Amino acid sequence: MPITAFTVPEKYSYQNGFQSYHETEAVKGALPIGANSPQKPPYGLYAEKLSGTAFTAPRHENLQTWLYRIIPAAAHSQFVSYERQIPGLTGESLEDMVQIPNQLRWDPFEIDENVDWLHSLKLISGSGSPTTKTGLGIYIFSAGKDMDPRHAFYSADGDFLIVPQHGVLDIQTELGHILARPNEIVVIPRGIRYRVSLPDGPVRGYILELYQGHFQLPELGPIGSNGLANTRDFQAPVAAYEEEANAWSLYAKFNNNLFTAQQNHSPFDVVAWHGVYYPYKYDLGRFNVIGSTSFDHPDPSIYTVLTGPSDHLGTAIADFVIFPPRWLVQEDTFRPPWYHRNTMSEFMGLIHGDYDAKTGGGFRPAGASLHNVMSAHGPDSSTHEGASNSELVPRKIGAGSMAFMFESCLMLGVSRWGLKTCEKVQSDYNDESWVGLKSHFRPPKEENGKGGGASKAV
Ligand SMILES: O=C(O)Cc1cc(O)ccc1O
Numbered sequence: 001m002p003i004t005a006f007t008v009p010e011k012y013s014y015q016n017g018f019q020s021y022h023e024t025e026a027v028k029g030a031l032p033i034g035a036n037s038p039q040k041p042p043y044g045l046y047a048e049k050l051s052g053t054a055f056t057a058p059r060h061e062n063l064q065t066w067l068y069r070i071i072p073a074a075a076h077s078q079f080v081s082y083e084r085q086i087p088g089l090t091g092e093s094l095e096d097m098v099q100i101p102n103q104l105r106w107d108p109f110e111i112d113e114n115v116d117w118l119h120s121l122k123l124i125s126g127s128g129s130p131t132t133k134t135g136l137g138i139y140i141f142s143a144g145k146d147m148d149p150r151h152a153f154y155s156a157d158g159d160f161l162i163v164p165q166h167g168v169l170d171i172q173t174e175l176g177h178i179l180a181r182p183n184e185i186v187v188i189p190r191g192i193r194y195r196v197s198l199p200d201g202p203v204r205g206y207i208l209e210l211y212q213g214h215f216q217l218p219e220l221g222p223i224g225s226n227g228l229a230n231t232r233d234f235q236a237p238v239a240a241y242e243e244e245a246n247a248w249s250l251y252a253k254f255n256n257n258l259f260t261a262q263q264n265h266s267p268f269d270v271v272a273w274h275g276v277y278y279p280y281k282y283d284l285g286r287f288n289v290i291g292s293t294s295f296d297h298p299d300p301s302i303y304t305v306l307t308g309p310s311d312h313l314g315t316a317i318a319d320f321v322i323f324p325p326r327w328l329v330q331e332d333t334f335r336p337p338w339y340h341r342n343t344m345s346e347f348m349g350l351i352h353g354d355y356d357a358k359t360g361g362g363f364r365p366a367g368a369s370l371h372n373v374m375s376a377h378g379p380d381s382s383t384h385e386g387a388s389n390s391e392l393v394p395r396k397i398g399a400g401s402m403a404f405m406f407e408s409c410l411m412l413g414v415s416r417w418g419l420k421t422c423e424k425v426q427s428d429y430n431d432e433s434w435v436g437l438k439s440h441f442r443p444p445k446e447e448n449g450k451g452g453g454a455s456k457a458v
């Protein structure tokens, strides 16, 4: 169910709509009328353009926003390499990742209470490169401290799709405030500066960074004009600003390295903005689930919330797919996911509850799994046993659960941190899940010594 019974302070006000043209002003009259860059913008503000696509991108893809701010973003010292190492982020690189066909599963990642959001980012998997704006990166975060009140961060590498698993993220962005709780997601597009504090204690979760393009809503095809994640349920912040002449540090993630620069004014000084390039959040409880009401288990693409398309229609660099609570009613059907091998790779996480393909207990909230290109997988043996014998009455599954998948057309590499340093890889994943699967093959008895081409194994 959507999050409804939660009162939020007024600073968290939102405007609704996915890639809708929004305009918002924290001070009435701060937006110029009928022009973007007048000789003197209202109230002595500077006009600044933020481009999320090429200037010349076609209109339906073009993502730009005009900001009206107290001091331009350019007013900072030169960036220098950030000397402090962030284990699992700096020092890891997409080029050094290993590609292996093994099915991988991770125990839950622990919360590190000693670090803030920025210092908690761990690159676990990915493919491509931010330098060529290709592919994606997958990160784990777990933090127990607010970011310093005068630190701000941005990634030049791509769009962050943040999946909180534990705790509340208070995200102050240049374009306004966003509060994100587990079962909600936040997208912070490339370049937007923000600061994360933790109003409710430690946090943990997953991030998909799209180095290429931007997230879109999937096509609905024969589903029609509504369904899945509905456009109006995406929420963008309203303009909020502060004016502060103190010493600030700015951190930039640039090809997965960190750089820092200094400035003497708050980066959160945008008084008004208008455009279609902005951060937003979405409550996964609002997802309208479509499913089979006759027979067979459908492809999980029916659960796609957002897609990061490649240049090939229907093939994603990264799909964000969820497995919400839903009714299963199919007749004469093996209802959990089938056994399969997929040309796409599948990285999965669990926000809370359980996942219907893995009842054996090894896939736990805050853990993860990776089934790479053509790596065979499917229900574990206990799930197979249960689902092949259960009475097929209508059944609600996943109450209180939310699993998700980052699905990519690319072969995903795994970082040194992901494979070794984190010490969470389960060595018994195959044994626990599939190696014990038994043969149930009972061919009909041969009549007159004829028929059947089966050879007997010796
Ligand atoms: O492997 C998985 O658990 C994810 C998945 C779910 C499903 O319902 C169908 C295919 C699929 O890859």
Ligand SMILES: [Fe+2]
Pocket: 340, 342, 346, 371, 377
């Ligand atoms: Fe799968």
